[in-house]
Amino acid sequence: MSFARALNVFDLERMARRRLPAGVFGFIAGGAQDDRTRDNNRAALERVRFKPRGLVDIAERGQEVTLFGHRFASPFGIAPMGIAGIARFEADIAMARAAARMNVPFTLSNMSTVPMEAVARSCDSVKWLQVYMPADRERASRFVARAAAAGYQALLVTIDVPVGANRENNLRSGFTLPLHLSPRVIADGLLHPRWLAGVLARTLAATGVPRLENSAVADRPSILAARNAELRARGATIDWAFMRWLRDQWPRALLIKGVLHEDDARAAVACGLDGVVVSNHGGRQLDGAASPIEVLPAIAAAAGGRLTVLADSGFRRGGDILKAVALGARGVLCGRPFLYGAALGGEAGVTHALTLLRAEVDRDLAMLGATSIAAVAAGDFVIR
Numbered sequence: 478m479s480f481a482r483a484l485n486v487f488d489l490e491r492m493a494r495r496r497l498p499a500g501v502f503g504f505i506a507g508g509a510q511d512d513r514t515r516d517n518n519r520a521a522l523e524r525v526r527f528k529p530r531g532l533v534d535i536a537e538r539g540q541e542v543t544l545f546g547h548r549f550a551s552p553f554g555i556a557p558m559g560i561a562g563i564a565r566f567e568a569d570i571a572m573a574r575a576a577a578r579m580n581v582p583f584t585l586s587n588m589s590t591v592p593m594e595a596v597a598r599s600c601d602s603v604k605w606l607q608v609y610m611p612a613d614r615e616r617a618s619r620f621v622a623r624a625a626a627a628g629y630q631a632l633l634v635t636i637d638v639p640v641g642a643n644r645e646n647n648l649r650s651g652f653t654l655p656l657h658l659s660p661r662v663i664a665d666g667l668l669h670p671r672w673l674a675g676v677l678a679r680t681l682a683a684t685g686v687p688r689l690e691n692s693a694v695a696d697r698p699s700i701l702a703a704r705n706a707e708l709r710a711r712g713a714t715i716d717w718a719f720m721r722w723l724r725d726q727w728p729r730a731l732l733i734k735g736v737l738h739e740d741d742a743r744a745a746v747a748c749g750l751d752g753v754v755v756s757n758h759g760g761r762q763l764d765g766a767a768s769p770i771e772v773l774p775a776i777a778a779a780a781g782g783r784l785t786v787l788a789d790s791g792f793r794r795g796g797d798i799l800k801a802v803a804l805g806a807r808g809v810l811c812g813r814p815f816l817y818g819a820a821l822g823g824e825a826g827v828t829h830a831l832t833l834l835r836a837e838v839d840r841d842l843a844m845l846g847a848t849s850i851a852a853v854a855a856g857d858f859v860i861r
């Protein structure tokens with residue numbers, strides 16, 4: 478079935494499950510350990526209820542937001558996802574182009590397999606870059622200089638991967654880094670010929686074995702050799718002093734991603750950062766961690782208007798996005814739905830996912846009796 482028939486992003490997930498090898502789908506969809514936090518991301522959003530207002534003239538309404546000086550057309554964007562190229566040939570470029578077309582932010586992961594310069598060149602739009610920072614300041618400086626030269630407008634330093642997560646579903650399916658081509662992984666691929674030809678064979682033909690082209694801790698490590706935990710876990714040795722140093726190196730928007738504690742928001746203010754992404758990494762890191770919607774009010778209060786507060790993890794409906802806005806977020810990032818869109822239809826598939834969410838935001842704005850995102854933020858529209 479074509480992605481164009483998906484009525485919502487849950488449909489895209491169901492279609493992607495059929496299209497992708499089980500190990501690849503599990504890598505994207507899965508969370509850590511017992512998936513408690515991943516599942517609570519949905520449950521917590523569902524517990525929040527709206528208190529709509531009536532008799533409001535909503536004929537003229539808009540969902541634009543300004544983030545770091547740029548006026549975006551919707552209050553949501555694309556979260557960074559590493560190794561997105563396993564779902565679609567050059568998925569990063571498909572997502573960047575769709576985001577550019579729809580004027581929403583795209584965040585490139587530094588665990589991606591497409592060089593950041595190629596993504597930057599692929600479309601003319603504002604782009605953000607996520608990074609697992611090495612403590613080694615020389616390497617960090619080189620990364621920052623490269624990101625600035627490539628034109629990225631915001632840097633998101635991920636802080637919730639001090640060590641690699643315990644993702645048992647990946648261990649069971651054999652989908653781990655470095656990738657071992659076990660009989661099970663090979664059989665999984667052979668059962669999905671469209672993926673085998675369209676993604677694996679095409680990638681190998683175009684670039685050979687994919688490399689983490691934007692790693693900040695090693696020089697273009699191959700995904701066959703790259704040790705996941707080793708490559709990302711260097712965050713364990715960065716601290717607030719490092720962030721203060723980084724603040725001086727990067728004059729554009731600087732955020733930390735993976736904040737769940739209000740004291741970390743206060744520390745971010747003290748460091749002079751521009752924003753935080755309230756996130757539990759889509760439930761992929763600490764199983765048992767709170768969901769963003771549960772801690773947003775406290776974090777927004779701690780930020781006190783001195784930080785741009787964004788949220789991600791589990792947002793699947795326009796109404797979910799408006800709930801986050803009502804509870805203190807300026808905008809929301811979504812991850813998996815866009816990668817499913819990319820897997821199914823490349824740039825057009827991602828555009829479809831963005832279009833669905835945009836229509837839902839618009840409809841729910843009207844139903845709430847709000848004519849703008851600012852009105853949702855200022856109003857008293859939810860009970861918890």
Ligand SMILES: Cc1cc2nc3c(=O)[nH]c(=O)nc-3n(C[C@H](O)[C@H](O)[C@H](O)COP(=O)(O)O)c2cc1C
Pocket residue numbers: 504505506518556557558559560586587588607635734756757758759760761789790791792810811812813814
């Ligand atoms: C396949 C995949 C890869 C990811 N890779 C990264 C990454 O490299 N860096 C990062 O900060 N977050 C990464 N994340 C987390 C996302 O940025 C985001 O926090 C999460 O996906 C949001 O939740 P959602 O997928 O439920 O919308 C990844 C998520 C997925 C699904």
